[in-house]
Amino acid sequence: MKDRKKRVAGLKPLPQQGRSEQVIKALAKFITRQKMVPGDRLPPERDLAEALGVARTSVREAVSQLAALGILEPRIGSGTFLLRKITSDTVYMPLSLDTDGLEDLLLKALEVRRGIEVEASIAAAKRRTEEDIERMEAALIHMESLFKPEGGSGPADLAFHLSIYDAAHNPLFRQLLEQFRDLFERFWTRPYGRPDFASNSFPYHRTLFEAIRDQDPHRAEQETRKLLNSVEDDIRMMKP
Structure with missing residues (x-):
């Protein structure tokens, strides 16, 4: 139990409205505060949900949105990993595009x-x-x-x-x-x-x-x- 709380130190329960957006912003601040770098693994989904006071589906939806933007990568059986940096001042959603070079x-x-x-x-x-x-x-x-x-x-x-x-x-x-x-x-x-x-x-x-x-x-x-x-x-x- 202590280890689970330590993994999500600094996260607090969120209010009821706009959960998905709030989870994304909370994760951005958490990643910045923990000085995470690409390749680092996020705490387990259940730990995040418990620390934020939200349902696991809210965390899953936020992770899915960030994964679609190329920021996070959920890996079956391994956890969720950071692919690109994200700032805490603004939800930094790095843009990418297919190019010819x-x-x-x-x-x-x-x-x-x-x-x-x-x-x-x-x-x-x-x-x-x-x-x-x-x-x-x-x-x-x-x-x-x-x-x-x-x-x-x-x-x-x-x-x-x-x-x-x-x-x-x-x-x-x-x-x-x-x-x-x-x-x-x-x-x-x-x-x-x-x-x-x-x-x-x-x-x-x-x-x-x-x-x-x-x-x-x-x-x-x-x-x-x-x-x-x-x-x-x-x-x-x-x-x-």
Whole structure:
């Protein structure tokens, strides 16, 4: 009995309404809090149901939904295993799609990036605060200090883009990013084995920052499009 309680420590009974969604969110928080990684096994279904105060069918339904999204994998006789990470701030449901290869994957993801990041940049130019500009500039300077034409600046580049999302002051931008994070991060992980991937877009980061700093939404939109168009050129040029 003690072992069962230990396995689900931190989970509390849930209210009656919207059980399936609540179970999913509770599992997301539990996975994050326990620092679970892909390959880890979740506690048994009965233990989860008991800790959450719900029927096992509610847990089974939540697990089924997460399995359909490629986050969990129930294995007969072995238990339920984590396949992909999930955040606690937002139910992170990594998206996947069938593609004809890396080029197709990146181009489709870029279409989505373009739609989200253009709007985020416009919103940031309209709503940014002085504190946002300080954080954004610090992220930009750090990125610039690490940049090398033959090697890009990886995570620092991503951090700069995240600072723009935050400056938009619309939490949905960040939540959307979390939904697409697995796909988006492919742009910062040396696709095609090319460390110089997207290095041609580097100058546009500063001009984009300046547009947001100057509260110029039209210029922010233009610079974002230039940046992402440069990335698209690299995708098409660097494919094997």
